[in-house]
Amino acid sequence: MPYADPETCLQLIGTHNGTFHCDEALAVYLLRLTNTYADADLKRSRDPVVLDTCTIVVDVGGVYDESRQRFDHHQRGFTEVFGHGFNTKLSSAGLVYKHFGREIIARSLKTTLDDQRIGILWLKLYKEFIEAIDAIDNGISQYPTDVQPRYRLRTDVSARVGFLNPAWNESVDSQTVDSQFLKASRLVGGEFTDRLEYYANAWLPARDIVSGALKNRTQVEPDGKIILFETFAPWKEHLFELERELHVATPEQPIYVIYPDETGGQWRVQAVPVSPESFESRKALPEAWRGLRDEELSKVSGIDGGVFVHASGFIGGNKTKGGALALAKLALTIPK
Incomplete structure (x- = not known):
């Protein structure tokens, strides 16, 4: 996908180049589900001069500042969590979801932000989908133990995104890696939208039935x-x-x-x-x-x-x- 000229593109999403991970692949996909960044182009670079031309930057730059649309989590002293009972340190996926998730859900359901379903689904999707991506990217073990697992689990979405990076003996030119990044973004983003559709159209109606019967x-x-x-x-x-x-x-x-x-x-x-x-x-x-x-x-x-x-x-x-x-x-x- 050709990159837009920063001087002519209204919105430009920036993230780092090179090896990619599930969190920024999802963060970019999520941003394109918002009204502001729906048609934004993408620039992958670690050059601060290049990143300064971007409207929003995720997973690189060493800054978390919503007012500046900068959403990195690697810097010293970063401790942001989702809240609402969740205490896992956020990755770029969690940061973007925390700030834009409710808008994304409302747009996907073609409803308004005051729809009572939005808050329920926002928390549910974080619990069931986003939090694990945050934890894996930040190196947080699922269980506080050093017991050797009986088997390896490498079929989670973070692992599948990782496997889309070029192998050590394959081409690592920027065009190839950027193309693979877009494939990774579609992969994890597609799973997010599938989960949202399920929770909105199946899980939430079941909740309404249970709520009525309980009352x-x-x-x-x-x-x-x-x-x-x-x-x-x-x-x-x-x-x-x-x-x-x-x-x-x-x-x-x-x-x-x-x-x-x-x-x-x-x-x-x-x-x-x-x-x-x-x-x-x-x-x-x-x-x-x-x-x-x-x-x-x-x-x-x-x-x-x-x-x-x-x-x-x-x-x-x-x-x-x-x-x-x-x-x-x-x-x-x-x-x-």
Whole structure:
């Protein structure tokens, strides 16, 4: 891609030349999702004179100053973090995302900055996508331990961007490296936009379903111990986050979740785990039901339409919504 003449180009993004990394590849892509830099050209150089001709500079220059549109993180004394509970030191990707992320999300969704979805998605994408790139670029281990890993993980997006750099015995002329940088930027940028599309169009609607069901749970069972979903949606992550946000006290937390299975032919009753990743439930289905199926389950529980209860008691099934709801209500009355 030819570089624009700094004297004629309205906007020019600058970053360093030579070996590239995932953070500045993403930072450049993100900037081109903003209104200001959508049509900006790119200059890769470490020459301060050249960088001074750029409208915005990322990952080089030794300066972090939003007012000057300078976003480097390598300088001594740099300690900027994303905040909002995140304490990983930012790379150029995190810096650009922190300052431009909400605008990028709003433009991508074709909405305004006051849309309540923007803040939720801004934090979610940092947690699930950007933070790891920040940490890897800054050399921050995922776990505070010196235990030797059992295998190498080199399929993360930072590693895949790294592999796009020319090998030691390949051409390293600027045209070749710049071309590979643009390929890297499209790679990591494409993954960012795919994640944004998923979180906006699938993850966030599921959150709305869980939020509504959580708030209306006393209409299902007076003590609010049962949540009913009329449609299947991923619920675990959202439930725990919403419980924290709504300050649901432990005695008021739901115990069971009722929902149609993914085929829509049967209904499930699932015990809420003690944490999103835990195999331990707040209250498993009764021991006497565990491992039973069909007529045997119906006979022991006294509820028609039994399908199964897992041997661990974390989930069970019934042919109807009413049957699943009856199982959950009965289970609440039976001691652990």
